Amino acid sequence: MLKINKFAHEPAELSAWKALENEDWQPTYDVLGGEPNRLLRLALVSEQGGVCCYCNRLIAGPAGAFEQGTFHIEHFRPQHPFTALELDYQNLHASCNDEGKKRRHCGAAKADWFNEELTLSPLTDDSQRFRYGEDGSIFGVNDPAVETTIKKLALDHPRLVEERQAQIAGKLDAGFIVAATDDELITMYRAHQQQVSGLHEPFAMAIMQRIADLLPVSVRETL
Numbered sequence: 001m002l003k004i005n006k007f008a009h010e011p012a013e014l015s016a017w018k019a020l021e022n023e024d025w026q027p028t029y030d031v032l033g034g035e036p037n038r039l040l041r042l043a044l045v046s047e048q049g050g051v052c053c054y055c056n057r058l059i060a061g062p063a064g065a066f067e068q069g070t071f072h073i074e075h076f077r078p079q080h081p082f083t084a085l086e087l088d089y090q091n092l093h094a095s096c097n098d099e100g101k102k103r104r105h106c107g108a109a110k111a112d113w114f115n116e117e118l119t120l121s122p123l124t125d126d127s128q129r130f131r132y133g134e135d136g137s138i139f140g141v142n143d144p145a146v147e148t149t150i151k152k153l154a155l156d157h158p159r160l161v162e163e164r165q166a167q168i169a170g171k172l173d174a175g176f177i178v179a180a181t182d183d184e185l186i187t188m189y190r191a192h193q194q195q196v197s198g199l200h201e202p203f204a205m206a207i208m209q210r211i212a213d214l215l216p217v218s219v220r221e222t223l
Helices: 012-018 034-047 144-153 158-171 174-179 182-191 204-213
Strands: 071-075 092-096
Touching: 012 034, 034 071, 034 092, 158 204, 182 204
Parallel strands: none
Antiparallel strands: 071 092
16 A cells, blocks of 8 residues: 655635635535535545555556546545545545446445554555565455455455456566566666556556565665
8 A cells, every 4th residue: 555645735716615615515425526526526536546455456547637537526534524524625535436246446445444553544555564475465464454445445356356367467477587687686676666647657666675575685675
């Protein structure tokens, strides 16, 4: 799970819309629409480099229209019972849509579940607590918070495992692993820390972890 660095401020249009509050009308998430909603979606998916806040799968729309991607606005602390946070920018992220029987994971699977001790936040760097196998699996090591977050968000959904495996295999095929030097692996690792045209590589953290595992411990510790 990549750490999200939130933009310093929410979209100005969203702030202006919320400032319209009066005795007869209060801004709520359920009535958010139009340009404030579009720009909020754009801000959230952009600050995440176009990937889901939980699984890091690509969810952004095409260049110039990231906000048109296949995602929903996720409330880290659910709207119920955290109604006061439903328009709090720090509580909002972009996460995978619910596709029913085809796939339901990340925010769609999490729904209204929240536990202050066990729900890991994408605003915190917990990247080393999650482990990824070359087969696309994801797991924790004697870490109840990681194990619970994986289960509740279905981060081990078969479709996600399959997609992670394909992404890892596409970057780290057997021939490359045999021939690659430490410098080449480090360069690849660094490249996956960066965005290209505003986008992270899908499942970048899983790929970076697999790259790091190929390096000597002394080198790995300097990454």
